[in-house]
Amino acid sequence: MPPLFYPSFQALSLADVIFEEIADRVSGFIGRLGAGWYWRLAGGTLATFRLDCSVTEERWDxxxxxxxNPRAGLFNSADFPFALYATTLSSPPYIHDLQGAAEWANRLYFNMGVLIAEAVQWLQMLQAAIISPHVTPPASFPYLNSLEREIVRYALEALDGRFDQAKLHAAFGDRISRRRLSRLAQDWESLGLLTPRPRRVTYALRLLIETEK
Structure with a gap:
């Protein structure tokens, strides 16, 4: 649902910091176009974020x-109210936007890092939902051979989800070259199966290896 009131340019600029942080963790960020921020994800999915208000024209929260993508199911939409991430109930954070002069209100009480982490999780769960065992994996997702599945499982179990190429090559160097491992990391990152550097295994890649068991 589009917002009833569109935020000013200054308000959008203030909110940019949130989406720049998300873009550092989830590939596919197109940028801010008009009043929305857009991600193009693997599987033909377009994710849109908008800044909206729930009280007055001056309160964007x-x-x-x-x-x-309709195959996202329950993950098709999500709301992230700023008040949910407040460190005190009496001073919820919001962007005060009055006559085009926008500024943060109660910014010190805003746990923005948690909001960013949960938005990242939503995008990753969105990708994972699209390739769940209950639907046909899109052609854009690769088939993983047995070695690639072993590499992913090792990253999850031994490296806490980190796709550390040096450590992975130390473990699998007798079966895969550094060049091939590097290319694999680049390909998976471009598909959203690994996060941008420092690379980590996403929910989508985790689900992909489970789907192909």
Whole structure:
């Protein structure tokens, strides 16, 4: 649902910091176009974030997320109210936007890092939902051979999800070259199966190896 009132340019600029942080962790960020922030994810999914308000024209306090792919199911949409991430109930954070002069209100009481982490999780769960065992994996997702599945499992179990190429090559160097491992990491990152550097295994890649068992 589009917002009833569109935020000013200054308000959008203030909110940019949230989405720049998310973009550092989830590939596919297109940028801010108009009043929305867009991600193009693997599987033909477009995710949109908008800054909206729930009280007055001057109080912008919720980020609404929407995905275009109907196969996302329950993860098709999500709301991230700023008040949910407040460190005190009496001073919820919001962007005060009065006559085009926007500024943060109660910014010190805003646990922005948690909001960013949960938005990242939503995007990753969105990708994972699209390739769940209950649907046909899109052609854009690769088939993983047995060695690739072993590498992913090793990253999850031994490296806490980190796709550390040096450590992975130390463990699998007799079966895969550094060049091939590097290319694999680049390909998976471009598909959203690994996060941008420092690379980590995403929910989508985790689910992909489970799907192909």
């Amino acid at each position: 919720v980020i609404r997320a929407q995905a275009t």
